[in-house]
Every structure is written in C-alpha cells, then in structure tokens.
Amino acid sequence: MTTAQPAAENDRDPRPQIEFRKAEGALLPHVESYYLYRHDADDIEGVERVDLGQLRFVIRGEGEVTFPDGRTEPTKKVMINGPGTAAAQYRFRGPFHCFGVSLRAIGWKALIGIPAYKVTDHLIDGEKLFCEQAPMLWQRLHKMDTLDEMVDAIEPLLKLRQYEVKPVPKAHLVFLRAVREWAATKDPTIDDLYVRIRQSSNIGERQVQRLCKDYFAGSPAHLKRKFRAIGAAMRLYQGASVDEVVEPFSDQSHMINEVRHFTGHTPTSLRAGIDPVLAVTLDNETFHFLPDVIPESVDLRRR
Structure with a gap:
C-alpha cells in the first residue's frame, strides 16, 4: 500500500489524499492497481496524463472531463475511462471522492471487452456494462472507509466479469x-x-x-x-x-x-x-x- 498525502496549505484549500494498492492473486494479470482518491476542496481542477483504461466509482462529488478535441463529458457514478490519445483536463465540484481500478492491457480486453479505439477519449457508463451489479456496489462503497474494504468488495465483481467476456487469445x-x-x-x-x-x-x-x-x-x-x-x-x-x-x-x-x-x-x-x-x-x-x-x-x- 502506498499513500500520497501532500500537506494542506490551509483549511479552505485542502490537498488531495491518494492511496494505492498493487493488485495480487487471481486478478493480477488484469489489474495493475487500486486507488482511493479524496479531495475535500470545493472546486478541483487538474490534468490527467494519457493512460490505459480505468474503472472508477465516484463516491462523492461530480464534475466533467475535457478531452483533447475540446469535447466535455460529465462524470458518472460508475464510469470507465477509455484509453486516451493525449492529456485531458478535469474539473470537479467537491468534496470529490473516487475509488478506482487501473487496468492492464489484458484487463481491458478481459474485463471490459470493448475494442479500445471505439471508446478512445470517452467516459463509458459502467452501469450499462456491469448491469445491476455496478449500482449495487456503488451503494456499498458509500458505507466503507478504507481502500482495503473497497478492494475486497470489488474483486468478486471483477472475477465474475472474467467469465462473461470472451477469453484473451x-x-x-x-x-x-x-x-x-x-x-x-x-x-x-x-x-x-x-x-x-x-x-x-x-x-x-x-x-x-x-x-x-x-x-x-x-x-x-x-x-x-x-x-x-x-x-x-x-x-x-x-x-x-x-x-x-x-x-x-x-x-x-x-x-x-x-x-x-x-x-x-x-x-x-x-x-x-x-x-x-x-x-x-x-x-x-x-x-x-x-x-x-x-x-x-x-x-x-x-x-
């Protein structure tokens, strides 16, 4: 487990708190890491570098992401960030808390199952992909305080998803x-x-x-x-x-x-x-x- 917690400059502008946990066990081939992001400021702006896909549960707050072509999409309670072509800008209305899963390339294929180029620079509604399981898990995450609890809660859903998607050749x-x-x-x-x-x-x-x-x-x-x-x-x-x-x-x-x-x-x-x-x-x-x-x-x- 790694925690990054920059010191707050003042009480009205708290700095973000970020915890990471490396994946292990049966999900290791598909998941790189899990993370819990908390930022209690009222207005949050930043940049997200290009990366592979992400599965995210927005536990608190809302906002929007502006992609390289200038198009802006609102965040969703459960969202999948497709692989990007360039850095994207985000703006959140806080406090903003998010639990996320960083996927490996194999994980994108095995757990998401959508060709990456079809969802490049987009936010996909995770509730449509995971059906009723996603909102149910989203509700449970609200009652949890630690990253370990959240990881334990999502692993059964990810393991089940492996059997729903065509195996990686x-x-x-x-x-x-x-x-x-x-x-x-x-x-x-x-x-x-x-x-x-x-x-x-x-x-x-x-x-x-x-x-x-x-x-x-x-x-x-x-x-x-x-x-x-x-x-x-x-x-x-x-x-x-x-x-x-x-x-x-x-x-x-x-x-x-x-x-x-x-x-x-x-x-x-x-x-x-x-x-x-x-x-x-x-x-x-x-x-x-x-x-x-x-x-x-x-x-x-x-x-």
Missing part, C-alpha cells in the same frame, strides 16, 4: 509481451516491433496494427509516441535534465511538445506546480505505465 498474450519488451528498449522502432512479434508468432503487420488499436486505442506509431513521452516525463520528474532525455526525440522542441501533449505539462512545470495526482502517477515505483502491460508472473504456457 494466447496469440494476443504473445503480442502484449512483445509490446512490453519493445517499449522497454532505448529507442523502439516500428519495424523492430514487427520483427519481435514475427519471431514468436505468426501475427502479421496488419494484425499488429489492429491489435494496437484494440488494446491501446492507436497505431504502433502513436503507441511509440506515448511510451517515449511518458518515459521522458517520468525521468524529468524524477530529476533528469533535459539533455539526458532528449536523445529519442528529433530535438528539444519536439521533446517539449510531446511531453506536453501526453501529460499536459512542460519539462519545467513537471518540477514546479505539477498537478499532485499526476506527480504520483509519474513515480514509477508507485504507479506503473504502459510497458508493464503483462506481469512477469503470467505463464503463457498455462493459458
């Missing part, structure tokens, strides 16, 4: 492992991704492109940009200089624009005035990003 697991290994290289090229996948499967280039859209809501080229920009943002936030992270980009201006596009921040603002929630998600020891799309503990031979 073995070939897709090979694809996801190749994506992780490819993304972890110093400067991944699209051709290198194709080569890696051909070495371990009979998946062709067109199918790779389709699977990238299904799991990550974009082409391999767009996926590479996400990996590169978030990786640079993590290193910058953790103290690296601009010169140390600029190499994979064409120049410094390109790096700044890409980091801003995917995180909503420039290298300078990553260190000063950064959104506190974004700060936690850029701590790689707390909140992992896309390269960890499939955990090492998953044995492909047994699936």
Whole structure:
C-alpha cells in the first residue's frame, strides 16, 4: 500500500489524499492497481496524463472531463475511462471522492471487452456494462472507509466479469509481451516491433496494427509516441535534465511538445506546480505505465 498525502496549505484549500494498492492473486494479470482518491476542496481542477483504461466509482462529488478535441463529458457514478490519445483536463465540484481500478492491457480486453479505439477519449457508463451489479456496489462503497474494504468488495465483481467476456487469445498474450519488451528498449522502432512479434508468432503487420488499436486505442506509431513521452516525463520528474532525455526525440522542441501533449505539462512545470495526482502517477515505483502491460508472473504456457 502506498499513500500520497501532500500537506494542506490551509483549511479552505485542502490537498488531495491518494492511496494505492498493487493488485495480487487471481486478478493480477488484469489489474495493475487500486486507488482511493479524496479531495475535500470545493472546486478541483487538474490534468490527467494519457493512460490505459480505468474503472472508477465516484463516491462523492461530480464534475466533467475535457478531452483533447475540446469535447466535455460529465462524470458518472460508475464510469470507465477509455484509453486516451493525449492529456485531458478535469474539473470537479467537491468534496470529490473516487475509488478506482487501473487496468492492464489484458484487463481491458478481459474485463471490459470493448475494442479500445471505439471508446478512445470517452467516459463509458459502467452501469450499462456491469448491469445491476455496478449500482449495487456503488451503494456499498458509500458505507466503507478504507481502500482495503473497497478492494475486497470489488474483486468478486471483477472475477465474475472474467467469465462473461470472451477469453484473451494466447496469440494476443504473445503480442502484449512483445509490446512490453519493445517499449522497454532505448529507442523502439516500428519495424523492430514487427520483427519481435514475427519471431514468436505468426501475427502479421496488419494484425499488429489492429491489435494496437484494440488494446491501446492507436497505431504502433502513436503507441511509440506515448511510451517515449511518458518515459521522458517520468525521468524529468524524477530529476533528469533535459539533455539526458532528449536523445529519442528529433530535438528539444519536439521533446517539449510531446511531453506536453501526453501529460499536459512542460519539462519545467513537471518540477514546479505539477498537478499532485499526476506527480504520483509519474513515480514509477508507485504507479506503473504502459510497458508493464503483462506481469512477469503470467505463464503463457498455462493459458
């Protein structure tokens, strides 16, 4: 369990409280982590970097999210955030409390079951996807105070969902492992991704492109940009200089624009005035990003 709780500046402007708990057990292949976000200010604004899908229960408060194309959607009591193409802005009327589940790529397929590109930069009504189970759980969460209680309450619903959605094909697991290994290289090229996948499967280039859209809501080229920009943002936030992270980009201006596009921040603002929630998600020891799309503990031979 990791807790991030910045000190309050004053009583009228409390800072957010964020708790994380890493997934374990049967849901580990599908869920990266669980979190509980509480912010008791009256008016809350911030930026959310691009990420994989999220399942969220808004326990208290309401608001709206503005996506990269300028379109604004209201929050829902139970909502699924589709994978994003760029950073999004949010504004909540507080106090705002939210319990969330951060999904791995496998989890998006196994628990949500909707091709990611069809819901990119959208908020999906979770009550329509999980039927009567979602509002029932939402009511129960109101009576709980701790993240552990909430995790225990949602795990049966997620396990049940695994049996309602078509299983992830073995070939897709090979694809996801190749994506992780490819993304972890110093400067991944699209051709290198194709080569890696051909070495371990009979998946062709067109199918790779389709699977990238299904799991990550974009082409391999767009996926590479996400990996590169978030990786640079993590290193910058953790103290690296601009010169140390600029190499994979064409120049410094390109790096700044890409980091801003995917995180909503420039290298300078990553260190000063950064959104506190974004700060936690850029701590790689707390909140992992896309390269960890499939955990090492998953044995492909047994699936």
